[in-house]
Amino acid sequence: MYRVVQLSLTAVMILGSFGQIAGMLRDCWNPAELDYGEGIVLWQAKHILDPALTYRNIDTPPYNVTHYPPVYHLATRAMQTVTHNWVAAGRLVSVLSGIGIALVIGLLVWAALPRRVPWADRWAAAIFGGCSIFLHPFTTFWIRTARVDALGLFLSFAALAIYLSGRERFVFQLAAVGIFALAGFTKQSLFTIPAACLLIEMVVNWRRMLVLIGSGAVMIGVPLISLEQRTRGGFLLNLVFYNANPMNLAAAKSFLSGLFYSPWLLFALASPATLGTGLYLWRKRRCSIHWWSARCKDSVLLRTLLVLTVHLALSLVLIPVAGAKRGASSNYFLPMLLSLSPLAGITLWRAFAASRNFRRCDAAVLCSCSLIILACQPMVSAIPRVFSPAYEGDREEHARERGAPPGG
Numbered sequence: 001m002y003r004v005v006q007l008s009l010t011a012v013m014i015l016g017s018f019g020q021i022a023g024m025l026r027d028c029w030n031p032a033e034l035d036y037g038e039g040i041v042l043w044q045a046k047h048i049l050d051p052a053l054t055y056r057n058i059d060t061p062p063y064n065v066t067h068y069p070p071v072y073h074l075a076t077r078a079m080q081t082v083t084h085n086w087v088a089a090g091r092l093v094s095v096l097s098g099i100g101i102a103l104v105i106g107l108l109v110w111a112a113l114p115r116r117v118p119w120a121d122r123w124a125a126a127i128f129g130g131c132s133i134f135l136h137p138f139t140t141f142w143i144r145t146a147r148v149d150a151l152g153l154f155l156s157f158a159a160l161a162i163y164l165s166g167r168e169r170f171v172f173q174l175a176a177v178g179i180f181a182l183a184g185f186t187k188q189s190l191f192t193i194p195a196a197c198l199l200i201e202m203v204v205n206w207r208r209m210l211v212l213i214g215s216g217a218v219m220i221g222v223p224l225i226s227l228e229q230r231t232r233g234g235f236l237l238n239l240v241f242y243n244a245n246p247m248n249l250a251a252a253k254s255f256l257s258g259l260f261y262s263p264w265l266l267f268a269l270a271s272p273a274t275l276g277t278g279l280y281l282w283r284k285r286r287c288s289i290h291w292w293s294a295r296c297k298d299s300v301l302l303r304t305l306l307v308l309t310v311h312l313a314l315s316l317v318l319i320p321v322a323g324a325k326r327g328a329s330s331n332y333f334l335p336m337l338l339s340l341s342p343l344a345g346i347t348l349w350r351a352f353a354a355s356r357n358f359r360r361c362d363a364a365v366l367c368s369c370s371l372i373i374l375a376c377q378p379m380v381s382a383i384p385r386v387f388s389p390a391y392e393g394d395r396e397e398h399a400r401e402r403g404a405p406p407g408g
Contacts, residue, residue, distance in 0.1 A: 006124045006352060013131035020134040021099060024144040028091040038146040042086050045073035055231035055238050065242040070227075071155075071186040072148040090146025097150035098133070098143030101338065104157045106130025109345035111165040112304040121352050129345020135266055136337050138330045148187045149331045153338060155183035156193045163197050164304050168297055170208070173201075177212050181219040188239055192318065192335055196311035200303065203289060204296045245326045256323055266337070269344035274312060277305040305346070308339050315339070 033039065044066050047053040054066045072093065079089035109129035113122050133139050143150040159179035166172020180194040194216075201209040227235040284292075296303045315336035322332040 003120070005355075006120060009348075010124050010127050013128055017102065017131040017134050020140055021095070024095045024098070024140070025092075027144050028088045028095060029085070031087065034091075034141075035145045035147065038087070038090065041068070041072070041148065042076070042090050042146055044068075045076040045080075045090065046086060048073040048077065051231050051234070055227070055234040057234055057237065058242065066238045067243050068148045068187055069185040069239065071182060072151045075151060076146070087146060091144060094143050094145060094147065094150040097154040098139075100154040101143070101150070101157055102130040102133050104130075104154065104161050105133065105338070105341050105345070108157070108161045108164065108304065108342050109349075111161070112301045112342070112346065113349055114299075114301060117349065117353075121349055124352065125345040125349035128348050129342045132266060132269075132341045132344050133338060138333055139337055142331050142334060147331065149334055152183050152186035152190045153334055155179050155186060156190050156335070157338065159183065160193055160197065160307070164300060164307065167300065168205070173208070173212060174215055177216045178219055181216055184220065185223065189322075190335065192314045193307075193311055196307050196314060199310055200296065200307050204293050204303075247324045248326050249324050256320060266340045266344055269347050270340040272347045272350070273305060273343040274309050277309045301346075304342070308343055311339050312336060 027034070043064070044054055048066075048070050053062065053064070056064075056066075058065060075093050076086070076090045079093050080086055083089045083092065106126040106129055110122055110126040113125060133143075156179075159176040162172050162179065163176035166176070176197070177194075180197075183190050198209055198213065201212065224235070296306065319332060319336065322328055
C-alpha cells in the first residue's frame, strides 16, 4: 500500500511544482510591482558598471545606496540581453534560481540517503524534498521577485551539496568554498550555511578547515580589493556603513510573528530529523573527537543532518537579530525555511522505510501521507492562475502571501 501512497505523493508534488513554476514564469512579464525593492535593485543592475552612479559616496547627489554586491546585477544584465525587458530579466533570474534550488535540494537528499535505500524510496524522498520548497508562501513570493535572494540561496545550497556529496575529496570542498564566496558576492548576509559547514569540518579535519578558511579568504579578498579600488573605497562604504539600519527590538516581535504565517507541515516534517539528530548528539556526547571524525567521514547522511541542524540552530539565533533591523522583511527567513526541505525529504524516506519493514505501519503512513497530499492542494491550485487573462489582483495576492496588507 505504501507504494500507492508513494506514487500519489510524488505525482501531486510534481504537478503542484509545475503549476507554481508556470505561474511564476507568467509573473515575470507582469508590469505591476511585486515588491518595493524591485525598482531599486533593477536600477542598480542597469547602472552597476558605472562607478559614478553605483557604489559611490553619497555626500553628493544622487543619494542612491547600492545595497548588495554585484553578482545578481551582472546576471540580470546578461538576462536582459535575451529578454530586452529589465523587469522580466530580474524576475527570470530569480525564478530560474528557484528551480535550481529545488533541483539541488533534491540531489542533496538523493546523495545523503544510504546506498541500501531502494530506488523508489530514494526518488520519492528526493522529489518531495526538492518540490517542498514550493509549499511555503514566503519562498514562492521571493523566488518570483527581482531581488538578490533566490540567486544567492541557489549558490549557497549548490555549494552545500558539493561539500556534502564530495566527502573528503579536497577539490570538491575547494569548489564549494569558491561557490560560497560567489554567494557572498550576491548577498553579503548569506554566511550561516558556510559557517555550519566549517563547524562540522572542524570536527572532521581541523587542519583542512584552516586550509579552507585560508582559501576562502583569498577567494573573497582578491575580488574585494579589486572592487574597492574600482569604486575608490565605495564598495564597502555602501555594503557596510550605508547599509547599517537602526535596530528596533520592538520591531523584532512583529517580524517573528511572520513565522505564524508559515505552513507548519514543513516544520512538522523536518522536526523528526532535527530532533533525532539532537538526541543522537546527546547519546554520543562522551565519544571522542576521533570517533566523531570517523563517523562523519563514513556517513554522508550523518554529516548532512549535522550541517543542517547546526545551520538551523545558527538561523534561530540570528533571525531575531535580523528582525530587529529596521526594514527587515520575510526574506530573512528563507535560509532557515529552505533548510527544512531536505530534512522533510529524509523524514519521508524514514516513514516509507518503516512502512515497508512493518506492515502494521501501513495504515498510519497512509493516513499521514494523505494529509500531506491534502496540504499540497494550494500548490495544485496555482495552475489556473497560469491561464487567467489579466494581472488584476496579483499584487494583492502576493501581499497576502507575505503577510502584509495589500496596499502596503
